[in-house]
Amino acid sequence: MKKTTKLIAASALLMCAGAAFSQTAAAPELRNVVQLSATGTVEVQQDLLVLNLATSKEAADAATVQAQLRQALDTALAEAKRNAQPGQLDVHTGPFGLYPRYGKDGKINGWQGRAELVLEGRDFARITATAGKIQTLSISQVSFGLSREARAKVEGEAQTQAIEQFKARAAELAKGFGFSSYGLREVAVNSNEVIPGPRPRMMAAEAKMGSFSDASVPVEAGKAQVVVNVSGSVQMR
Template sequence: MRTALTTKTIMATGSALLLTAMMSHAHAEPTGYDQISFQTEVKEEIANDEVRASLYKKAQATDIKTLATTLNTSINRALAIAKRYPTVTVSTGQQSTYPRYDKNDKIIGWTGQANIDLKSTDFTATSQLIADLQETLVMNNLNFGVSEIKKDALEQKLMTDASRAFQQQAKNLTRAWDAQSYRVVTVNLNTGNNNFPRPMYNSMRAADAESSIPSQNFESGNSTISVTANGTIELNK
């Protein structure tokens, strides 16, 4: 695991999460003179430990009732299969229904789609569940990322590192400008991450699948978590 540290003399851009810390001495307000704005950044590459997938059932029928019955039956069967894998979180996803028209704009039938979403840190169980579900459903996407618990823990560490880097850069600039000391006017801590960066797509249809689909070995890759500290200091000369 490698941690990178960089400093930049620019203001921070938008990020996934913004934590603002306003710090100033109670006995003196900033004057607006001899102020320097800059940014420090720390980042760390971390192994992805969570997989997410989406599967769906698409069907057509001449009437809404038949279509709904087909979709509901397929999704209910999929949810029943998913209960065999308690380490995988399963939820019903997006559902849609729309009419089909003939050349005279007359409704001749209906098309619908229902999705289920999977999330887990148990790659083995998720892979086997996906294989089981692909006998009746189609996989829409598969991607990997860092779980919230793991990401939050690393961000807490990087916030401390970024704050220390900001203070060190403030000291360096104070010396570079021949100032005696500095005070912090504002500091913003911004977190950002390249989460779920490795999408994998599988368009295998249930009708094309064999009677038993083997589970797939996952290679989850890494994500980069970063925290920037940007703000303004005022030099005391």
């Protein structure tokens, strides 16, 4: 009985393997397949402002540096939070670090540190006015971008452009090669934001504290491009 059972099991395995081999061998060969891609681009006004404020301190010991940085940051945070409003002016801290300073003999002869505060949002006037009131930190970087709302608004338009171009290109290729139609095999959709021209630069030197205390910081946003790329393959038939 055991030998019979083994024979039946072996026979079943051989039949399954044969069926699988038969299916693999019978798989149709892919022919007349082309790869292509298309891009949709929509230009939009940047509506997100990001201001980085920072301060650097140094002293003979790390504890003193840390205390000075914390005091400066706490004062700036208190001022910024008074004007904070979700989406319009969001406030959060940036990098906070201490680093040893070495002498010519390779030994530590002091400490230095840096703390940052970030103001960002869509209300440019509120953000710049708040930055102008902060006395303990100075502006180190100004950059612009797109809010999620602005990006979502035009991303669909860019995607539609890319899809229509992809379809038109596929139909053109099929016709050019003497086929009447095509079938979509696979497709991938990717999107990204492109800022034309040079990237926002880091200020060469931090503005002196108090230089913006009587007025808001002048800023002007540019434009960005939301780009959607559609790529994939089609089989001409």
